[in-house]
Amino acid sequence: MESQWTSVEKQVWTTVLALSLTLFLIIVRRGRKTSKNYRMPPGPWGFPVLGTIPRLAGLTHEVLTNFAKNYGPLMTLKLGSQSVVVASSSKVAEEFLKANDRVWASRPPGTVTKVLSYNCSDLICASYGPRWRYARKIFMVELLSARRISSFQAARKQEILRAINDAITGSCSGTVPVQLDILIRRSTTNIVMRMLMNEQSLTKSPNERKISEDFHQAVKDGLQLLESFYVGDFIPWLDWLDPQGLKKKLSAVSKKCDTMWQGILDDHKRKLEAARDDQATDSSKSEEQDIVDALLTRLVDDDDGENLTEVQMKALIMNIIFAGTDTTSNTLQAVLGELLKNPSIMEKAQAEMDSVVGRKRLVEESDLPNLPYLNAIVKENFRLHPPGPILVPHMSTEDSEILGYEIPAGTTLFVNLHAIHRDPALYERSLDFYPERFLGSEKDVHGFDFDLLPFGAGRRMCPGKGLGLAVVLYTAALYIQTCDLRLPENVKPEDLTDLIALRRSSLLQALVHPRIPKDLVMF
Numbered sequence: 036m037e038s039q040w041t042s043v044e045k046q047v048w049t050t051v052l053a054l055s056l057t058l059f060l061i062i063v064r065r066g067r068k069t070s071k072n073y074r075m076p077p078g079p080w081g082f083p084v085l086g087t088i089p090r091l092a093g094l095t096h097e098v099l100t101n102f103a104k105n106y107g108p109l110m111t112l113k114l115g116s117q118s119v120v121v122a123s124s125s126k127v128a129e130e131f132l133k134a135n136d137r138v139w140a141s142r143p144p145g146t147v148t149k150v151l152s153y154n155c156s157d158l159i160c161a162s163y164g165p166r167w168r169y170a171r172k173i174f175m176v177e178l179l180s181a182r183r184i185s186s187f188q189a190a191r192k193q194e195i196l197r198a199i200n201d202a203i204t205g206s207c208s209g210t211v212p213v214q215l216d217i218l219i220r221r222s223t224t225n226i227v228m229r230m231l232m233n234e235q236s237l238t239k240s241p242n243e244r245k246i247s248e249d250f251h252q253a254v255k256d257g258l259q260l261l262e263s264f265y266v267g268d269f270i271p272w273l274d275w276l277d278p279q280g281l282k283k284k285l286s287a288v289s290k291k292c293d294t295m296w297q298g299i300l301d302d303h304k305r306k307l308e309a310a311r312d313d314q315a316t317d318s319s320k321s322e323e324q325d326i327v328d329a330l331l332t333r334l335v336d337d338d339d340g341e342n343l344t345e346v347q348m349k350a351l352i353m354n355i356i357f358a359g360t361d362t363t364s365n366t367l368q369a370v371l372g373e374l375l376k377n378p379s380i381m382e383k384a385q386a387e388m389d390s391v392v393g394r395k396r397l398v399e400e401s402d403l404p405n406l407p408y409l410n411a412i413v414k415e416n417f418r419l420h421p422p423g424p425i426l427v428p429h430m431s432t433e434d435s436e437i438l439g440y441e442i443p444a445g446t447t448l449f450v451n452l453h454a455i456h457r458d459p460a461l462y463e464r465s466l467d468f469y470p471e472r473f474l475g476s477e478k479d480v481h482g483f484d485f486d487l488l489p490f491g492a493g494r495r496m497c498p499g500k501g502l503g504l505a506v507v508l509y510t511a512a513l514y515i516q517t518c519d520l521r522l523p524e525n526v527k528p529e530d531l532t533d534l535i536a537l538r539r540s541s542l543l544q545a546l547v548h549p550r551i552p553k554d555l556v557m558f
């Protein structure tokens with residue numbers, strides 16, 4: 036009798052519990068906002084599960100700009116389970132990157148970025164927080180300080196002149212076309228590598244070209260993976276599908292990169308030990324210290340406190356190589372492409388160079404501020420050909436209200452530079468390459484003018500801006516001063532319409548003729 040009573044009691048209690056749990060879940064679900072409850076910006080319709088993905092045909096600037104024409108400068112895309120907002124005007128970009136910068140200062144997690152960055156131990160992929168702040172401080176104050184950039188001035192000059200030398204020699208006084216894209220890529224990669232890994236060891240290396248090509252290949256493979264569409268990031272339950280076989284490629288590329296980054300660290304550790312044995316003093320070395328030397332002074336084996344582990348160092352080395360080489364080289368290829376397409380602009384730049392510097396000595400980095408037309412050419416190039424059409428994505432960590440819309444935490448932000456930089460309301464003749472628009476203009480690329488954002492703006496703005504600008508301006512200056520560049524007979528200016536597509540297909544050919552005494556350039 037007693038046990039029967041207990042079983043009835045059990046049933047009652049089970050029913051009460053089940054009912055309470057259901058009621059609780061209903062209340063919680065009602066209380067929590069789903070993205071459907073937010074007043075999100077308008078956007079194109081999407082398919083169930085896939086969202087807008089099948090309608091995008093790649094996240095290219097044209098596709099995004101066309102959608103923005105229909106849905107306005109702030110629109111929402113649904114990419115699988117991810118919500119993405121796209122900012123396509125200067126005002127909207129300012130709202131995100133200035134007024135709400137702190138909330139939007141994280142990065143969306145992605146499978147490829149996570150693997151290549153050692154689980155976001157780096158600067159580019161790290162979430163906004165103390166770890167990111169520490170890495171950022173090291174980058175700005177120690178690795179890419181104005182002093183370090185200036186101490187590698189001679190190395191930059193040497194690398195650029197070597198490439199120009201090869202261009203002039205290879206072109207046989209302007210009769211044979213040479214591949215400028217390859218020469219530009221080699222000099223920019225070498226400049227970054229020399230800052231990273233000690234110039235002496237690199238210039239003495241008999242394998243130098245091979246090392247440079249290996250690095251470039253690693254960067255190319257890594258960037259290709261970063262640009263690929265990884266299904267599992269957008270539709271997590273389809274992660275197993277991996278139709279492009281990206282997981283296998285990612286594993287191979289990350290192993291190759293890890294071996295290279297580890298090799299750089301080990302070489303430096305050995306060198307530092309040998310130097311210690313030679314009792315070299317720190318103060319005598321500091322002038323020649325390269326970036327890896329600077330990193331190694333912060334090495335500790337554990338991961339607590341304000342110090343770097345070896346894994347974090349490899350992640351930062353990866354950042355410098357991945358973020359520092361292709362951006363600079365793509366920008367320069369576009370600059371030279373525009374000068375080849377527009378001989379009158381080249382002539383004007385050469386006339387400025389002749390009047391400020393002359394032809395009896397080489398232009399120096401200290402001359403750059405005195406060359407306004409050159410500076411205007413570089414700005415105009417950043418406007419028309421920013422190295423990536425979409426600013427590296429940002430992600431919000433809190434709910435935010437932007438221009439009257441409600442956007443939930445965890446939303447990804449794309450800033451569509453292509454749409455902003457070509458907005459006819461901001462720039463007259465917006466599709467023309469017209470450097471004169473920047474002569475006497477206050478507009479700059481330092482993140483204060485939201486209609487010109489090649490380096491981004493706000494907390495996550497590019498920390499390599501100083502180096503990137505120095506390399507782009509000085510390389511352009513040396514080519515303008517030392518060479519007459521012409522398109523080969525079989526290439527028409529119209530063939531160079533899309534300089535972004537062009538830099539992918541490696542076809543920047545030119546006839547190169549020296550325009551100053553050869554002994555100034557040749558060595």
Ligand code: HEM
Binds near residue numbers: 499
């Ligand atoms: C012409 C050259 C360059 C251009 C146009 C460029 C552009 C950019 C842009 C647009 C961003 C994203 C900003 C944002 O998220 O708002 C960025 C981030 C970054 N860039 Fe550059 N960059 C250049 C050169 C360099 C160089 C030379 C280095 C280092 C050697 C570098 C290192 C980085 C790093 C580490 C980040 C991530 C910063 C963070 O997330 O906190 N960049 N760059």
